[in-house]
Amino acid sequence: MSRLDRFLSLDVENGVLRAEAGVSLSDILRLAVPKGWFLPTTPGTRFVTLGGAIANDVHGKNHHRTGSFGRHVRAIGLLRSDLGRLTVTPESDPSLFNSTIGGLGLTGVIEWVELRLSKIGGSYLDVEIIPYDDLDAFWALAEESADRFEHTVAWIDSTARGPRLGRGIFSRANWIGDGAYDSHDDESWKRVPIEAPEFVLNRWTVGAFNELYYRVNLAARGASPRHYTKFFYPLDAVKDWNKLYGRRGLMQYQCVVPRETQREAIPALLDVVTRSGRASFLAVLKTFGDLVSPGLLSFPRPGATLALDFPFRGNETLATMAQLDSILMAAGGALYPAKDGRISRELFQRSFPRWEQLAKDPAINSDFWRRVAE
Template identity: 60%
Template sequence: MIPPGYHPTDRKRSWGRLPRGLQYVAEPTFHDEIPRLAQAAGAAEMSVLAIGLGRSYGDSGLNLGQAAIDMRRVDRVMAFDWTTGVIRAEAGLSLSDLITRVAPHGWFPPTTPGTRFVTLGGAVANDVHGKNHHRAGSIGVSVRRLGLWRSDRGLIEISPTEEPDLFAATIGGLGLTGLIQWVELQLVPIASTHLDQENIAFGGLDEFFALADESAQSHEHTVSWIDCASRGASLGRGIFSRANWRTDGRRDLHDDAKGITFPIDLPGFALNPLSLKLFNTVYYGRQKSKPALQDLHYEQVFYPLDAIFGWNRLYGAGGFYQYQCVIPPETARDAVAELLDAISRSGQGSFLAVLKTFGDVVSPGLLSFPRPGVTLALDFANRGDAAHMLMARLDDIVLAAGGRLYPAKDGRMPPVLFKAGYPEWSRFARQVDPACSSSFWRRIHHG
């Protein structure tokens, strides 16, 4: 039975376009519609999950065969104090729209992931982080209050001091502790919408770690692109980028209508060891030749891929997996080298490999991904058994190093790796709303 207010569709997919299947989707406009829709799903013996702009890469934002409430139209700003930078907004508001509302007043999100096309509720549910993690931590650090609807309690307000256990489970809780209706967030002041960014080529991992240590003290935003096709003496070479906000008073904003569209799914043969090595070699050379210091708009610093609409089609019609891990400091150097060597030898490297250090700002979230150490993120085209065998090898390295994977990016993590990486998972499970579930949670918790 299809619940009232829902329609069946197989067009709601993750950004990696894996896995795929039918969901029953409702699309409310006002947050007071949400309880009725959630109850209708329950009456039809379906679990429910709030979904947003579909930028989770795997199955954490999917509820295949079950009900999903699309929050994108529940997107109003409820209150904004432009003198203190405190904003309260409905969960469906995108970071893109949030920025256009607050940046003219000299405010910006406290941290931002690599895309602005995420909802505020999704950002909290995945406890997103950005290039400034070593300074600001994840977004959960700046969340003041949440409005959460639960099937067993109705609409409640939670904060670090009110219902602290439920608040801790909801930050990074993958939408499983209830339906987030609104978020109250502390923004940060900016004196310009531009940053000074410096790009520095490095020849290997030792140089990367030295740059990361040096830059953590001098720069708010740091990240590195890694040539994951290199081997031998060049293993771990890349481009280190570090940036600070300018103070020149400019207030120009991004334009979501500007960009280019990736027109087709690339054929599978286009991604091969030769093309990957060629791309990485050319990209490394081009980045080395650019001016070391550039005055860039925040759109260029934080969201370069947002200018390519549908860039996920680069990996072909079969979709792709993103693999993002974090390794603690004491094992990071050797484990990252082992990961990069395994990837390079497999011939399944990525165009978009990122390496970054996390700081020690602790998130309140029980399932928050960032921890002190180094995070490596890269994409693998879905090549069936070959891709799964490679990722299983990477899992072994991560597990042995005491690391963990990012659920927001995951579509195939083994339950044993999840439970080893998130020792608070059983404490979290006690806070899961009995009406909520996801394809990820069923795979991890019951698989």
């Protein structure tokens, strides 16, 4: 769909953008930032399309303030095999609109989107870096920061055990309204040249990396201004970063657990990871807020989300993930389909109890849907 990449209109007064669905978030920012507008929320990479952002109803570091992407969509141009070309709004057809937000592309082809942007006073954020010792400290920081900071997230040292389980680096930020509207270019200045051999990522090297990362941030603690690319998109600066995981690549496991069970479930999940010795250097923990998405299959919900990258090692990795699934199901949590390649029918249906209401396009053929629903 990335060929469908024209901008259709931008209301600069009110921040309403209409664009074809293959336009990337990066392109939107290059257009909108100099005019004082930003995406209402953004995932950790700007190299996704508008259609993809809607199909997974993506979330960002400001979920506790603005909810997920789908809350800011005003209209969708949808092409269906049975109904033809439609303009779908929350008013015109709530059922089809809510099915399409987070609908994994199963409700038809999204041709264009009308999106409400967010006003910014400049392109820099005041970012505070706070190293913390354990999960109790994380919960306290998340709670204390929710009202005062628009963006919050933590990197977790997934090799830390025992009393230091869940230690990490908490970042929180607010926009600085200094009127400097510098956008970005997409030139990457670092590149991973070759696929790393599998032995490069083992429990010792990842442990050493995590220790180093923690210490570097310990030294960098405090507040400083950062451009939005550095704060929101650190991985986008490293071209082909996924090659670091070797030929077999990585699998990500991202789940959310409800607020009522998060304080038991998150340590239990981390405990499985540290014991397995398959920790990764990209483990992220964030609390979601209460703002509900219209999306029927939307992933974010009140609670805490944990994202873990595992170098793929075949059955060993799958066995670790199966252990995580059991804890997740007992905690009443959900797995994120955007990051998934293996979710079971049972876990999917428990994660998304309204799945049967999805207004699927009958002509769309999906292995995923056959596996989890049909």
